[in-house]
Amino acid sequence: KQEVTQIPAALSVPEGENLVLNCSFTDSAIYNLQWFRQDPGKGLTSLLLIQSSQREQTSGRLNASLDKSSGRSTLYIAASQPGDSATYLCALRGAGGTSYGKLTFGQGTILTVHP
Amino acid sequence: DAGVIQSPRHEVTEMGQEVTLRCKPISGHDYLFWYRQTMMRGLELLIYFNNNVPIDDSGMPEDRFSAKMPNASFSTLKIQPSEPRDSAVYFCASSPTTSGNTIYFGEGSWLTVV
Numbered sequence: 326k327q328e329v330t331q332i333p334a335a336l337s338v339p340e341g342e343n344l345v346l347n348c349s350f351t352d353s354a355i356y357n358l359q360w361f362r363q364d365p366g367k368g369l370t371s372l373l374l375i376q377s378s379q380r381e382q383t384s385g386r387l388n389a390s391l392d393k394s395s396g397r398s399t400l401y402i403a404a405s406q407p408g409d410s411a412t413y414l415c416a417l418r419g420a421g422g423t424s425y426g427k428l429t430f431g432q433g434t435i436l437t438v439h440p
Numbered sequence: 441d442a443g444v445i446q447s448p449r450h451e452v453t454e455m456g457q458e459v460t461l462r463c464k465p466i467s468g469h470d471y472l473f474w475y476r477q478t479m480m481r482g483l484e485l486l487i488y489f490n491n492n493v494p495i496d497d498s499g500m501p502e503d504r505f506s507a508k509m510p511n512a513s514f515s516t517l518k519i520q521p522s523e524p525r526d527s528a529v530y531f532c533a534s535s536p537t538t539s540g541n542t543i544y545f546g547e548g549s550w551l552t553v554v
Contacts, residue, residue, distance in 0.1 A: 357541060368444075368531060368545040414483070418541060427496065428473070428533075428543055430483040 327352045329417060331431035338405055338438055346400040346434045348415035353393045356418040360389050360400050363412045363433070372413075373400070377420070405438045412436070444546035446532050452552045458520040461549045464513055465534030473533040473543070474507055474517050483531070489515065522553045 328351045338344055348358075357376045361369040373382045373389040375398070381390040388401040398415055414433045445464040453459055465472045473488040487497040492509045500507070504523070509515040519526055529550050535543040 359543065361545075368547045369533075371542050371544065374542050416483075416543075418543075427485055427488070429485070432482045 327355075327417060327419065327427075327429040329415060329429050329431040331413075331415060331434050333434060334432065335435040336437070338436075340405060340407060340438055340440050342405050342438075343401070343403050344405055344436075346402070346413050346415075346436070348398040348400070348431055350396045350398075350417050350429075352417075352419075353396055354420040355393065356420045358389075358391055358398050359416050359418070359428070360387075360398075361414045361416060363414060369414065402436075405436075407438050407440055409438050410436055444532055444534050444544055446530075446546035446549050448549055449547065450550045450552075452554065453522055455523055455553055456521045457553075458518065459522045459526075459551060459553075461517040461530050461532075461551070463515045463517070463532030463546060465515070465532070466536075466544055467513065469534035469536045469544075470512075471535040471537070471541075471543075472509060472515050473531075473535070474515070475531040475533065475545075477529045477531060477548070478527075486517070486530075519551075522551075524553045527552050 330349045332347045359374045360372045363369050375382050375391045386403040391398045412433045412435050416428045416430045419427045447462045470491050474486040477483045486499045487507045489509045507517045529548045531548045533543050533545045
């Protein structure tokens with residue numbers, strides 16, 4: 326059974342800092358890994374998706390990496406802004422059989438960027 | 441596209457009542473997912489469909505929960521009878537087979553059972 330852990334559970338940083346959010350998983354048989362953002366009272370917004378054959382993806386100030394062999398992914402946020410404050414979740418999609426459609430989520434990292 | 445549309449957005453109901461949550465996936469998406477989110481357990485997959493067929497319902501907590509997808513543009517999640525411990529946010533999501541399989545979430549249905 327896939328287990329996903331996110332560290333830290335919460336993070337508070339001053340505006341302008343570069344920061345790293347961590348995601349670790351137990352089963353490397355994945356189809357892809359996705360990072361989401363969730364604002365209070367809202368649904369989840371997809372930030373980046375990394376296929377299992379890829380090592381990283383970039384979008385603006387965000388960079389996500391994937392190392393299947395070690396069961397780790399990181400989300401790097403450059404020059405953080407107060408608008409980045411949200412909960413960040415990583416999710417892994419299973420690779421085969423009935424696991425294919427399943428997206429297993431971590432518990433999330435609550436990020437607060439203060440001015 | 442309008443995105444994944446869920447209704448109702450908020451519902452407060454009394455214990456024992458039937459609750460029906462509705463979802464319209466993004467047109468052309470052939471995967472549909474129902475998730476439940478609580479503070480204690482985070483996001484849990486309840487059931488997912490592929491081409492309107494239920495593939496895995498192992499996350500459905502018990503017989504009080506049922507889900508249907510009568511066509512490609514509509515799905516329901518029903519709880520009967522509802523209990524206070526069912527209080528949570530229920531998310532519907534959809535995904536295409538192609539385009540990297542990015543999954544798109546609705547805004548959620550916030551259920552409170554009193």
